[in-house]
Amino acid sequence: MPCYIVNKNAQSNGDxxxxxxxxxHMPDLDNQMPLGAHESCRTAVEKAKGRYPTADGCAHCxxxxxxx
Ligand SMILES: [Zn+2]
Numbered sequence: 231m232p233c234y235i236v237n238k239n240a241q242s243n244g245d246x247x248x249x250x251x252x253x254x255h256m257p258d259l260d261n262q263m264p265l266g267a268h269e270s271c272r273t274a275v276e277k278a279k280g281r282y283p284t285a286d287g288c289a290h291c292x293x294x295x296x297x298x
Contacts, residue, residue: 231267234274236285238263246282248275253291271295 233251238261240246248271249256256262263281268274271292278285287295 231269233267234265234271234278235262236265236274236278236282237261240282240284245284245286246278247288248278248285248292248295249288250274250291253288255288255290 237247237257265274265277271287289296
C-alpha cells in the first residue's frame with residue numbers, strides 16, 4: 231500500500247492537499263504530515279480530515295479524491 235501525506239499548509243482556496251508518496255507536487259518536507267499507508271486515497275483523506283477538515287486529494291496523484 232502506498233504512503234500518503236497531507237500538506238500542513240492550506241492552499242489559497244483553504245484546502246489541505248493529500249498526496250501519494252512520490253507525487254511531483256509534494257510540499258516541502260517541513261510541510262508534510264504523514265498519514266501512513268492506505269489502500270486508497272479515500273481513507274487517507276478521511277484520516278487527514280481528522281486534523282484538517284478541509285483536506286482534499288491532490289488533482290495529480292489522487293484525482294478520484296479531488297473535489298477542487
Ligand atoms: Zn499529489
